[in-house]
Amino acid sequence: MGKSALKDKLISELVEQNYVHAYVLFYFGIRFYEYSELTLEQVCKQQGLRVEQVIRELEAPTHLREADLPLASYPTDLIIEYLKHSHFLFIKHKLPYIARLVENFHANHDDYKNVERDLKLVFPLFVEDFIEHIYEEEDTLFHFIQAMERASKGKFVPTRLYHLLENNSIQKFAMGHEVHDDEMEGIRKITSDYAVTVKTPLHIRVLFNELKAFEKSLITHARIENEILFPKAMALESKVKQMLFDTAKYN
Incomplete structure (x- = not known):
């Protein structure tokens, strides 16, 4: 999925897509249940986060099993x-x-x-x-x-x-x-x-x-x-x- 597609998605949609996204967002200080109706880009602006950095973490492969x-x-x-x-x-x-x-x-x-x-x-x-x-x-x-x-x-x-x-x-x-x-x-x-x-x-x-x-x-x-x-x-x-x-x- 392209970066623009991710940044324009609602937080609730990102979490629906993959529950692991909720865990990644949590460690950026984003509680998905508090921002569910905002897009990722909107939340990043509110929190002073670089949306590109958050997207990189969301797209990162899962840890070695x-x-x-x-x-x-x-x-x-x-x-x-x-x-x-x-x-x-x-x-x-x-x-x-x-x-x-x-x-x-x-x-x-x-x-x-x-x-x-x-x-x-x-x-x-x-x-x-x-x-x-x-x-x-x-x-x-x-x-x-x-x-x-x-x-x-x-x-x-x-x-x-x-x-x-x-x-x-x-x-x-x-x-x-x-x-x-x-x-x-x-x-x-x-x-x-x-x-x-x-x-x-x-x-x-x-x-x-x-x-x-x-x-x-x-x-x-x-x-x-x-x-x-x-x-x-x-x-x-x-x-x-x-x-x-x-x-x-x-x-």
């Missing part, structure tokens, strides 16, 4: 850095955006009044629990794996490594991780599996689409941890235990 990366071939430290970057995007970008959509969700529609009430109650609690889980994972699981990675390269004090292995195990982390694998079950029930129709108001369609996409990201994220990180970490743990055993044997 996890499926496009050879994560299984990555060493554990790179996988952890990748997962931490995903955590950052979840906490600093996606969740604030969805939270704002929930906060400004005004059903004005009998079919969605209960959904509005329940989401405004449940979603902030979900975010709080999710962020707590993320930080706990980084402070415990990731910290343990990184310590083993250093130990595997000979950088360890035997007594400290012994206590670290005594107090932690990848198997325990993996079992605890399963508890968090369906964190959005409650939200899925509230939204009836993000069900929409052609009559569903635009704001709700955008919100449900974002919730569905976020859940999909979480499923992929959990798969990377369960199918790639944990097996590699278990192998690393076995290697480090053998190294510690060999060190004790020759001392």
Whole structure:
């Protein structure tokens, strides 16, 4: 689509065309539900934005997907850095955006009044629990794996490594991780599996689409941890235990 065609489109039409446009506009300070009946060019003039720059971002290809990366071939430290970057995007970008959509969700529609009430109650609690889980994972699981990675390269004090292995195990982390694998079950029930129709108001369609996409990201994220990180970490743990055993044997 040409640039002139985009700049002359109503904000509501841009979002109808592609729900991801709402997310791009959000980070330019444009809340689609506040400017739905203005064209992109009109809004950019109001906000002091260069319409060409906004259009470039709207037309930019989507970010690289996890499926496009050879994560299984990555060493554990790179996988952890990748997962931490995903955590950052979840906490600093996606969740604030969805939270704002929930906060400004005004059903004005009998079919969605209960959904509005329940989401405004449940979603902030979900975010709080999710962020707590993320930080706990980084402070415990990731910290343990990184310590083993250093130990595997000979950088360890035997007594400290012994206590670290005594107090932690990848198997325990993996079992605890399963508890968090369906964190959005409650939200899925509230939204009836993000069900929409052609009559569903635009704001709700955008919100449900974002919730569905976020859940999909979480499923992929959990798969990377369960199918790639944990097996590699278990192998690393076995290697480090053998190294510690060999060190004790020759001392």
